[in-house]
Amino acid sequence: MKQYEYIIIIMAKEKLNSKKYGVGLINYTHAQNTAIHSSTKVDDTLRYLSLHDNKYIRYFPGHTKKVVSLCMSPIDDTFISGSLDKTIRLWDLRSPNCHGLMHLPGRPVAGFDPEGLIFAAGINSEQIKLYDLRSFDKGPFATFKLQADRDCDWTGLKFSPDGGPLQTFMGFTNNKKIALEASFTPDSQFVLNGSTDGKVHIWNTETGSKVCVLTSDHTAPIQCMQFNPKYMMMASACTHMGFWLPNLDDM
Template identity: 75%
Template structure:
């Protein structure tokens, strides 16, 4: 049992209690269960035609897209907003990708000719042109370590370039449509040949030919349209214009997995991507859904509704944040979403708690919640991670209790709130906990993490003692408790962060990854959660 402790004013600060607890490592890992909880967070309708390429910046802060409507859109991934729009009406724009600087990009052309263009995003001016291809460029990949990049064209050639020169540094003729990719270290690149073999080249001596070739069974019903190394460099993922993906060993060329079961009834290229930890592969489909497989087991982990009206041809995972981006003519950003329900008797302060936490606002007038209200909160969990909380403020009136099973469904955590100035609301907290435990549980059948909040601690009058609260927590398996004042903003953020840690820890344990996220048992560690706010001297009851 873990308790949260606070001091209401300076006098009480001297007698603050030291509470024992297990220290947590609050770093979230991408697991099967986490992937299943991805939900669409943002939908952007900035384009009037198909989006043909998306690319995240290396720091994960921005996303760039190119579209058949000749526009380039840059998105702010932190705020989830469009940041800048540029147009290339003269040449068109295709296959856009960042260089090593976030203010420059490369893209192919859809008009005039098949020249590759090097663009300054700051002032929308071209820095350099790279002529040479005589047909449409279908592959464009930037080196992860230097200014080299690869291009492949329907003229059946792969060309190696350097950003500093418009002259081609290397030329390779192929028997069919080319696909190519750099490895994560930028030392070698792979070329897909005739949809049946993969050749690996050393970048320093590529003119000598491949140093190894992997022969695979030829796909007769489809063509290879894309190739990517996994971030750890151990795997190669091959995408096609059919209903199949292939995963092979990057060192031996051994076929490891074949991913199927997604729809591609139009014979179009569908981009496939790895998660940053290389444990998952993602691919879009022509029915607007995203499919995910575990790369180790080959098992399909999830099928996500991405709210796309058309085929998902572009899909990438953010290299730094728990964010997945997908595109047809619309752009969506998919993030981890946790559902937290807030329950308790009427007038204990549930709605005010949500408003204070989400908007840092408080209203004195009381408005009864009808059924359920919703709110969203994006939490910056660390420098490289955000999580999204969906808060369900559930009405406490008895006539709504028949609907609680519906409201509780798929919840990840719960807050039960009572009023320190009303003994009856404290006694009813037990009824709410029992109702919750009988109607809602985690995948393994265990209760969802539930935190008990004793609200209105700013009032001098109280009918509930700390010893009684502690006894209730121990007896009814709450993960912890604390006193709060929604009116004064006391212990709101602290209690929610505590609950998020419990929720994420439990979430990871369900997938067997408790070593990395769960509590590391360090007996004797203590916490002091001190409030800076002085105690209010008001004695009248309030509906905060």
């Protein structure tokens, strides 16, 4: 993998406040300058926000406890949410009504596959169920129980863009026991993850071995890590955001 240089840490030029409801998880939608987000105040309603004028387009009530999983479909206006109320809900941005409701035995995490036809539900940090979006009410078409080699809580779930062998990646710092997001590279060859010490760790997905550790100017835990799906650029975020590009001398 190409060596990366830390380019810059930036603050947003414009801040959009949500002082009344707060902001938990947030996803861009397919419409320009819009996003959906969970709330940290008042209630656990999901909110559809116009970033252009900082006004809400629609509200999605239903969850009664903190939303811990939020994922937008890669192909259309469908999105999925999971909550500590032990439910997963399916939504469409065009309607405030829940289009599908699943009651689960524990804390859920959820995510769509790259084609937007299948979604996965992770339950109790030990089991994954796969559902066909067109017939999810019939139950999962596959279930996998994973044997963890140590106690841990699942905080997110993502599909590899092209599949791959099962691996466990360890050796990074999370002494604050907070949710740290991992990300695939577009070719599925590597997984990237932030840490509470401000470093970025990168593993090979086929062998499970660590490729490198990147240092940065992050002074707070890196909780969000994303790789650009088209270009050789990645972003990391704590209270600030950092953009990374390959070192051109190594290319």
